[in-house]
Amino acid sequence: QVHLVESGGGLVKAxxxxxxxxxxxxxxxxxxxxxxxxxxxxxxxxxxxxxxxxDTVYYAGSVKGRFTISRDNAKNSLFLQMNSLxxxxxxxxxxxxxxxxxxxxxxxxxxxxxxxxxxxVSS
Amino acid sequence: xxxxxxxxxxxxxxxxxxxxxxxxxxxxIGAGFDVHWYQQIPGKAPQLxxxxxxxxxxxxxxxxxxxxxxxxxxxxxxxxxxxxxxDYYCQSYDNSLNDWVFGGGTTLTVL
Numbered sequence: 001q002v003h004l005v006e007s008g009g010g011l012v013k014a015x016x017x018x019x020x021x022x023x024x025x026x027x028x029x030x031x032x033x034x035x036x037x038x039x040x041x042x043x044x045x046x047x048x049x050x051x052x053x054x055d056t057v058y059y060a061g062s063v064k065g066r067f068t069i070s071r072d073n074a075k076n077s078l079f080l081q082m083n084s085l086x087x088x089x090x091x092x093x094x095x096x097x098x099x100x101x102x103x104x105x106x107x108x109x110x111x112x113x114x115x116x117x118x119x120x121v122s123s
Numbered sequence: 124x125x126x127x128x129x130x131x132x133x134x135x136x137x138x139x140x141x142x143x144x145x146x147x148x149x150x151x152i153g154a155g156f157d158v159h160w161y162q163q164i165p166g167k168a169p170q171l172x173x174x175x176x177x178x179x180x181x182x183x184x185x186x187x188x189x190x191x192x193x194x195x196x197x198x199x200x201x202x203x204x205x206x207x208x209x210d211y212y213c214q215s216y217d218n219s220l221n222d223w224v225f226g227g228g229t230t231l232t233v234l
Binding site: 047050058109 | 161168175180216
């Protein structure tokens with residue numbers, strides 16, 4: 001079955017960097033678009049970034065220019081490089097598989113989620 | 124402030140029916156983008172509950188249903204059970220922000 005496992009979370013000082021990884025199994029990774037979604041403590045879900053199968057990428061305005069999403073289809077892995085971290089980036093970061101039901105990536109929902117990786121940015 | 128607006132909380136007694144609303148605008152739900160719903164049990168990752176407005180993934184009971192009309196959508200749960208206590212989120216796409224957007228979430232309490 002589909003399995004997504006995040007790693008790389010931790011405590012970092014404001015201005016620092018962190019790289020999250022997501023190991024995927026149970027499906028043909030290269031066939032699917034993928035996304036990162038985060039949840040600040042006690043708050044709701046916030047979409048962060050999205051990558052297509054051919055490396056077209058999208059970012060939420062709050063992370064654009066600081067975060068970089070990438071994938072390695074040979075290793076069934078998704079990554080999120082986070083630079084210039086701020087206290088407001090503190091959250092659990094989920095890796096999620098995007099299922100498209102239309103012509104473009106806009107028509108996506110997230111059918112499988114990892115267990116999440118906690119990122120804490122201290123000010 | 125979330126782009127999609129949900130009530131912060133709803134409650135109902137076991138066996139009752141509850142609905143959770145998700146209000147959008149002309150740049151997301153009203154633009155024709157579909158609505159999807161997720162259930163999150165505290166301390167756990169979100170799980171897909173309803174996709175493309177009305178469809179249930181395998182394993183989701185048919186007492187859970189979704190609908191969409193105009194600029195809003197709703198999630199209905201009938202025959203409430205204790206296991207339904209969770210947070211619920213709606214999700215769509217906004218072509219003004221060019222973002223995938225979520226509602227602020229609704230906490231369902233089974234009395």
